[in-house]
């Protein structure tokens with residue numbers, strides 16, 4: 001149970017977080033760096049209450065229109081709405097006005113359930129987008145609620161270093177609540193969130209943290225040993241490492257990105273994973289002359305495009321307040337340009353995989369349709385056919401579309417195209 005000092009500090013952190021000028025985790029890390037004396041338990045209470053506030057912000061905002069100006073009230077509301085505390089339990093932390101305000105907040109329960117934005121805990125710009133792409137209210141509410149749950153910890157077994165069944169047995173024998181992921185053949189789901197970065201299986205490169213959905217995207221590339229592959233937007237290499245393992249360390253895998261810092265994070269991970277065939281390369285942009293030598297050479301190119309990230313709201317609930325329709329339009333232009341440039345690297349008969357961690361058609365199907373309208377000589381490979389030998393969620397259409405409410409992964413989209421000339 002949170003104490004008075006922790007509540008005051010939560011309010012101080014919320015005054016910054018709720019402006020949404022920066023990612024919540026960045027603001028919170030900087031806040032904790034300034035509060036050196038705080039213990040682990042203090043940090044946990046503050047962080048949990050900050051994230052509960054963001055997760056329940058639609059309801060809180062209904063009663064408190066500018067919550068960053070009244071962050072103590074926002075935090076108290078989060079304790080009651082998000083952290084399951086009764087008003088009685090928090091009454092020693094409140095003055096009389098605050099207590100009365102909490103009572104009124106609770107009285108609005110049925111209003112909250114009757115309005116789409118508060119029932120789904122999604123801002124109106126996003127519920128509008130989802131409705132425009134044909135989602136009905138029940139789907140939107142189911143999605144919104146599914147992303148209010150914290151994500152479990154999914155890890156991928158590096159097939160160069162271990163077999164999933166054996167590793168799963170080791171983790172279970174250590175008393176961890178662990179089970180095989182339902183769809184990815186390499187995945188293990190952990191429910192207790194152990195500090196994995198000190199675990200010998202992590203330090204030895206047997207395990208990597210990776211959401212099951214992200215594992216499935218790598219699986220979909222179908223990349224094989226000895227091939228030439230490109231991960232065009234590799235970031236810190238989540239999918240690069242999985243592709244490297246699929247290639248059994250043979251062939252060449254280029255990990256490209258514009259962000260030096262992210263690629264730098266890939267390097268120790270490659271070493272841990274025992275992969276020597278990955279070539280990280282920073283590029284200035286998608287037209288960088290340094291990649292011209294790969295034109296028409298790659299067997300497989302993955303474009304895990306920069307996107308709104310709206311499929312990852314379980315981990316980054318503040319994104320729904322930091323994104324907007326205008327932002328999505330700017331991202332669409334970037335995605336179009338990257339996909340176009342990356343496609344030129346694919347050899348005849350090779351594969352191009354376009355993926356995002358977004359649930360918006362504007363970033364997904366629409367990009368694919370635009371690409372196919374502007375480019376001839378490409379064929380869509382239905383995802384169900386590609387992955388028929390693997391367990392895969394039932395899915396309509398040719399694309400992989402993962403949604404937290406149905407598949408318990410982050411939301412992902414992926415399409416596979418083959419170059420036919």
Ligand SMILES: C[S@@+](CC[C@H](N)C(=O)[O-])C[C@H]1O[C@@H](n2cnc3c(N)ncnc32)[C@H](O)[C@@H]1O
Pocket residue numbers: 214232233234235236237238239240256257258259262283284285286304305306307338
């Ligand atoms: C969705 S993230 C990739 C995540 C990564 N694939 C993983 O699995 O961890 C998108 C990445 O695209 C990179 N990016 C943005 N613009 C780019 C460009 N023009 N060319 C290549 N990469 C770009 C960003 O720096 C970011 O790392």
